[in-house]
Amino acid sequence: MELGIGLFGLGTVGTGVVKILQQNAPQITERTGANLVVRHAVVHNLNKKRTGFVQDFPITDQPADILNNPDIQIVVEVMGGVSGAYDIIKQAITAKKHVVTANKDLIASHGQELANLANENGVDLYYEAAVAGGIPILRTLATSFTADEITRVAGIINGTSNFILTQMASNGLTYENALALAQEKGFAEADPTNDVAGFDAAYKLIILSNFAFGVQPVLGDVSISGITNLTDLDIEDAQSFGYGIKLLGVAQRVGDSNNAISIEVAPHLVPFDHPLATVHNENNAVLVNGESVGEVMLYGPGAGEMPTANSVLSDLTNVATNYTPGKPFNTFNQNLDLAKPSQRVARRFVVVDVADTPGAMYSVTGMFTSAKISFTDLKQTPAKNGYARLVALTYPASDAQLNVIKTTIRNADGINLVSEYKIFS
Amino acid sequence: MELGIGLFGLGTVGTGVVKILQQNAPQITERTGANLVVRHAVVHNLNKKRTGFVQDFPITDQPADILNNPDIQIVVEVMGGVSGAYDIIKQAITAKKHVVTANKDLIASHGQELANLANENGVDLYYEAAVAGGIPILRTLATSFTADEITRVAGIINGTSNFILTQMASNGLTYENALALAQEKGFAEADPTNDVAGFDAAYKLIILSNFAFGVQPVLGDVSISGITNLTDLDIEDAQSFGYGIKLLGVAQRVGDSNNAISIEVAPHLVPFDHPLATVHNENNAVLVNGESVGEVMLYGPGAGEMPTANSVLSDLTNVATNYTPGKPFNTFNQNLDLAKPSQRVARRFVVVDVADTPGAMYSVTGMFTSAKISFTDLKQTPAKNGYARLVALTYPASDAQLNVIKTTIRNADGINLVSEYKIFS
Incomplete structure (x- = not known):
């Protein structure tokens, strides 16, 4: 033939x-x-x-x-x-x-x-x-996990941003210098927005969600934040607690009966000993969790000619x-609700700048207590320009709770939210 | 239906x-x-x-x-x-x-x-x-890398031995205690020979070789050594040079025209920053190198009910x-020669005990020079019971060269070969 x-x-x-x-x-x-x-x-x-x-x-x-x-x-x-x-x-x-x-x-x-x-x-x-x-993730989802109930697909699916984050973490580059290096090496375009703002990862996550969960999300269903606001200080602080920072696309079943789906592209803290933490530079990896198969990861080159x-x-x-032409690449279809903010629950890495005045820290901890967010770890570094940097790791909290605390902080004097990322586990 | x-x-x-x-x-x-x-x-x-x-x-x-x-x-x-x-x-x-x-x-x-x-x-x-x-490696080789020329398949494909090595490396257990723990947890059988001597991995490597290279090796074609002689001292020394020790099954094309195949199960030193080094405990992983796809790794649970x-x-x-019943799972067949010892080339980790006498170290380095094996790194630790422990990392050397040095050492007084492992790269 x-x-x-x-x-x-x-x-x-x-x-x-x-x-x-x-x-x-x-x-x-x-x-x-x-x-x-x-x-x-x-x-x-x-x-x-x-x-x-x-x-x-x-x-x-x-x-x-x-x-x-x-x-x-x-x-x-x-x-x-x-x-x-x-x-x-x-x-x-x-x-x-x-x-x-x-x-x-x-x-x-x-x-x-x-x-x-x-x-x-x-x-x-x-x-x-x-x-x-080069990672054969779609065919694997379609032909090897056909009978399993996938609970989460999470991946480093944008090589450009992973290259930038790796250079910041390993070689101490600033975001700007890491981006310039990525552009020099041909990993980032002159206008890097599509990669660094998370849109490229969001498109890929939409396709992954279709194969893993049988859903058909549109771009508006994906919560997207990129790496443009990430600082080398955030990376250092995360490292001091035993975490790297990776831009992850995460699609997962959430909610009490597991029938809602959360689809999100955002920087996440990843523990150093997690397989995703060892995915460096322009490489990609996709982690699949299934009720039967457990945790599987496919790692490889995320781009490149060959x-x-x-x-x-x-x-x-x-x-x-294929002797059944016309059979769709993905034959999986099911209806899942989009997750509500209250259903997106994770531990958090939160950084706030707090005015170096008596009672300020008391007032900050009071705000978190009101939002019912408790800390597992706290680190305060000495004040600069009249503001102290407070890094907190929290117990699991929902996006809804975080929205409360963000509003509270926005309306308060002497405290600014610097960064807030989920901790992947 | x-x-x-x-x-x-x-x-x-x-x-x-x-x-x-x-x-x-x-x-x-x-x-x-x-x-x-x-x-x-x-x-x-x-x-x-x-x-x-x-x-x-x-x-x-x-x-x-x-x-x-x-x-x-x-x-x-x-x-x-x-x-x-x-x-x-x-x-x-x-x-x-x-x-x-x-x-x-x-x-x-x-x-x-x-x-x-x-x-x-x-x-x-x-x-x-x-x-x-749970790792879908065979179907991936059969359906996603059909058009590529695979140059190497290497994997941690025996969960029992990987559990033992992880416990030795991370928790400082001796081989005996790590084996006992594996048996207690149900990862090792009462007679663990099949796992720790490398036979289980060899069977799996034969099947992987069939899918990756289209060859049909028998057990006698596989060079097999297990982890039974590995000591905690070997692991410590490897770590001091930046390597972990993993039992790997490695099948690869070798030789000048790349048309011989080396199939080997043996402990290997793996650099800490290599994806295979992060595969812990009972988990498995298979690394595939292809001319087109580059380097891809599939990671996941190597055993377990679900x-x-x-x-x-x-x-x-x-x-x-499948609408073409009878079509073999693997349709790939080709003839490759079995690698000769001179075609199995790798950097080495060599440990010898040397009598603590004047001129002994001179005589040892002379032996390696005669076998045309050069060192990249050397570490000598103080003599105990009249013998010094000499750990050497070498430049690439073949199994044939190693056979020469092994024979020389066996026939010499005041020097004993303790360990010899390939360094994976």
């Missing part, structure tokens, strides 16, 4: 896909029973010099060259962007072509609609590369061996 | 399988399109009290009750042992029943023969639970959704 591939996009990932297809062709054919052959690529810029592979297929800038080609059975979309890719994938599916994409923004926002369309047209729509680069291309290839080989 | 299941064995894992099937029945049916129903269990001891599930199926001690039952389409073998299980699985396959087993010894020794038989009979033979308990049962369930749900 020969399967023709049409590539939309021939940048980093697209080039990696062609390289693997060419270099490992005999092995792929032996293991799948199919010859996977690139028949055409469509790109934006025809003048760009392309190297690293044998160009034995035409390259044009006309989508119709792929969409109308009857010898192309699989469309690989690795050009990025949402609206253009959406149109092309829709047309490809309607033309009864299987689609493999690495486009997380598109899948997070239109995944269900496109999956339904693919199902109607009897073609596959796979997107392993959309989440956590790891991401390998995830595209895993989709291609699964298209080639 | 309804699929009837016949269970051979209703011990820890078998009970876990029934629990999951009963508790998560609606979800399993929704996601697979099939009702998976236990129709019969065959056990050795009919008098044993069994709890934790609703017994809505007959339990007998006659294999024929399952093998001749036309309403049973899938046989789950979780009774253990090789010869009895071999006969039953062969009969089940010949009776055109799909087989799911957790039996690593059986698969490591008869896997290929049984896979061929299953293929001829058009039924599935899956065994995810045979390697690394994690292992979840792996059996992943096989069952894959049987239920």
Whole structure:
């Protein structure tokens, strides 16, 4: 059997896909029973010099060259962007072509609609590369944890912010210097907002939530905070209590009957001896907790030409061996309520600046007592500019309780909230 | 569609399988399109009290009750042992029943023969639970790294020995006390040989090698050494250089053209900041290096009722959704030579006791120089009973070179080889 591939996009990932297809062709054919052959690529810029592979297929800038080609059975979309890719994938599916994409923004926002369309047209729509680069987390959730009740999926799923946090923690860089280094190394874009503000992680967490819990959240369902306000002082203080700080995407069942779901991207304190704490620099990891399986973690490269291309290839080989075309990548659907603030409960790391005046600390502890938040650990460092820095670790408290204390602090004189992060356990 | 299941064995894992099937029945049916129903269990001891599930199926001690039952389409073998299980699985396959087993010894020794038989009979033979308990490593190798060239699979795949090593390293226990604690907690058997001498890990490594490299090694192809000779002093010395000691199963391509394979179970030094170093107690982890994917690690529980049962369930749900019955779990076959000692190259941790006499150290360093082994680090501790302990870390050296130095030392007076382990990187 020969399967023709049409590539939309021939940048980093697209080039990696062609390289693997060419270099490992005999092995792929032996293991799948199919010859996977690139028949055409469509790109934006025809003048760009392309190297690293044998160009034995035409390259044009006309989508119709792929969409109308009857010898192309699989469309690989690795050009990025949402609206253009959406149109092309829709047309490809309607033309009864299987689609493999690495486009997380598109899948997070239109995944269900496109999956339904693919199902109607009897073609596959796979997107392993959309989440956590080379880590095969989506296929694992779909095929290995099918029978389990997943209670939490938590991950370091943005390599840029993890690189920045690692450099701050290990090499003592400030946020600004760590960001500059990430940009220099090509891990962060000139405008890093999408990564450092948590949006990239939120898109990936939406897709993970769909596979782990069968829910279909939209961006507005995700509580998002990034790492832009994190200081080296926060990291030092966390370290002094035995914790690192990581930007985590956390989707978990909460509530008394476990039928609400909390979906959150935020910096978290992670104990040094937790497997997630050892995930450094641009690497990613996804932790899965299931009623049966317990705790499992998948660790690996979160981006990069060849790891991401390998995830595209895993989709291609699964298209080639799938005898039930149209069966959705994820077949799990269930209804869960969105968690209320009172249902998001965790221990906290809270930092406040307190005016260095008699009775100030008494008044602060009184505020926490009113909000029914108790401390497990406290550290006060000497006053600077008339303010003392108070770092507190708390017993479990809900977002609702934290909202109370935040309001109280905002309305009080002589006390400012500096930082507040959940402690992951 | 309804699929009837016949269970051979209703011990820890078998009970876990029934629990999951009963508790998560609606979800399993929704996601697979099939009702998976236990129709019969065959056990050795009919008098044993069994709890934790609703017994809505007959339990007998006659294999024929399952093998001749036309309403049973899938046989789950979780009774253990090789010869009895071999006969039953062969009969089940010949009776055109799909087989799911957790039996690593059986698969490591008869896997290929049984896979061929299953293929001829058009039924599935899956065994995810045979390697690394709850970690879905086999299916990941089969379906996500199909197109990649794997260069190494390395893992902590024996929970018992990892528990012992963790207790020695973290709590300062001697080997004997750590083993006693493992036995007390049920992690080690009364006769722990199979685990601590490395045989259990070797069986799992044979199966991993089959999936990662397409080879079919036998036990004699695996170089095996266990943890029985490891001392707390070795662990302390390794720690002083920044390493932990882990029992690793390592299968890797070696040689100039990368077409030989080295398959080895042995204690290795692992740098503290390596992901494998953070795998503690009874947990397992498998590290995969691929030309494309780079380095990926799967971490999780290596044993236990529910994690292992979840792996059996992943096989069952894959049987239920597989429309190409008989397609082998692993479709990868290739020929690689077994590595020669000269092709097994690694940095080393070498400990020798040297007589505390003038010129002794000069003579020792002369021996290493003759074997062309150079040191990166040296540590000599004061003599006790007339012998000094010399700990050396070396530059990369082959097993052939180490064999030379071992012979030299054996034939020399005033020097004894205490320990020799590879350093993993």
